[in-house]
Amino acid sequence: MTAELRTEGISKAFGGVQAVDDCTLSAAAGAITGLIGPNGSGKTTLFNIVTGYERADTGEVYLAGRRITGASAQRVFGLGLARTFQLTRIFPRLTLLENMLVAAGGHAAGRRRAHELLEFTGIDQYAGALAGTLSYGQRKLLELATVLAAEPAVVLLDEPAGGVNPTLIQQLADRIRDLNAQGTTFLIVEHNMEFVMGLCHQVTVLDHGTVVAAGPPADIARDPRVLDAYLGTVPDTGPDDGGEPGDR
């Protein structure tokens, strides 16, 4: 139930903008890996490529050693790789339970799993309500629950803590830890540094579509290249970022 996710030399350009540039990174099997970087550094594009929503210009994606480059979104999900979206996406005119069943399947085991996950995320009392009536934070929980319905080996979370109140963030982190303890691999894009540093075993830093640093959270927090990418304050160390004056 546990698997490694790896990308090799992924590049993707939109017109003249190089969104992802020769990006090689991995989310180790059974670990929680954080993916951080300034806005526009290519995190979400990378997620889209890995999960079949966009095609890479070059490069390969491997799931548990198996090449899945260019597979369709539904196939990627079937292979055990699921994701959430930065702008939470649920089915507003389906009930919570129906939302779950889309992913879990209609069979008895799927139904049981759907109910378990609604309980696990603490929103089971609304199972029969339309998902569109949930609050923002509850939608995040529902989205997480749907993603887990097919028991994926690897889960990609795009800003799970964005716009969520501190209590709920704690709850989310606990749930992620629980699942990780059962073997699920996580790759998490997040701007909330406290959340990332407290939760992740490894952190990878993207800037201008390229990995500029990777390592344990404590090292990353001190890495001058990371500070440079984020704050643009530390001179001379780190690779040249193209020298755009606007970034400084």
Added chain:
Amino acid sequence: MTTPATTTTGRGRRAALAVAGPAVLLAAAALFPLVFSSPLATTYGFDALIFVAAASAWNIFSGYSGYLSLGHAVFFGTGVYAVAIGARDWHLTGDAVFGLLPLAAAVAAVVAVPVGLVALRVRRHTFVVITIAIFFIFQLMAFNFSFTGGTSGIDAPILNWAAATYNDPFYFLALVIATATVALSWLIRRSRFGLQLRAIRDDEDRARGLGVHAMRVKLAALVISALITGLAGGLWYYFIAAAHPQSAFDPLFDLSLALMGFFGGLGTVGGPVLGAIILEPSQQWLTVQFTNDYLSEILLGVLFLLVILFLPRGVLPTLAERAGRWRARSRRRPDGPDAAAGGAAVQPDRQPEGTAS
């Protein structure tokens, strides 16, 4: 949910109503030609039933998936011409021609595959435009090909039936098709297939990301929808006894299906049935009452605008919501998500007013 006892009885009553309602409607429909036996009444009845079938079929695709087709006349006309050409070329006469009805369904279903593979690549408004374009291509083909008889069309074989009861077999055949279609619509709505369609309606990309093979699901729904629409077209051809490009491929047919769906409630099982039963006879009646052809269309247009303005989600969902709110109020259940559901769901439609006030 907070009060299990009352909910159970409420649900039981609703379930009883869900069984009794259609049963009463079906019985009334079966008795209709016995009570109102005039050819005019049965003609109204037959047309209404054809539209119950066609609007329900349209709803199975457009209502559940959210892909609004304004090109279903393609399948209706294909059904018409399939049996017309079949009967002509194979020299079928008399009751034997009804053996061709499965052909109408099959040809329409086959036509739906390439139509779907082209049109379903795009979404929303673009999809609507593409379906209209495909519709006109088919109408032009019917006008211009020699095997369709061009503008003069194809006359149906004559049925030597007694004039007084001529309509009855048509009526009951249409009733069977309409009933089967509504039953199928109900089954699909409850099925996993129906859930996947509704998930696609809400957010197709998200559905794909949760393992739904969106293209396959949409295409299957379109083929099922086309099959029934073609079958209705075939039967209608024998009733009208002539196939003409402008009546077999009629843009008003496309609009009528959409209007019936919107009027009754898009994506509900009963909505298109209600829409067809109310709108089709009204349209016929208006056409007869006012010799000016366009007046009935203008009045229908006005009705459509009124529905969009005051019942934007259709009659059935709005009534259900009112009933739900009334029940919730009478039971004094505060802030459960059930009670919130109704209120939140209408908000998007009322937003301009809300911000103004």
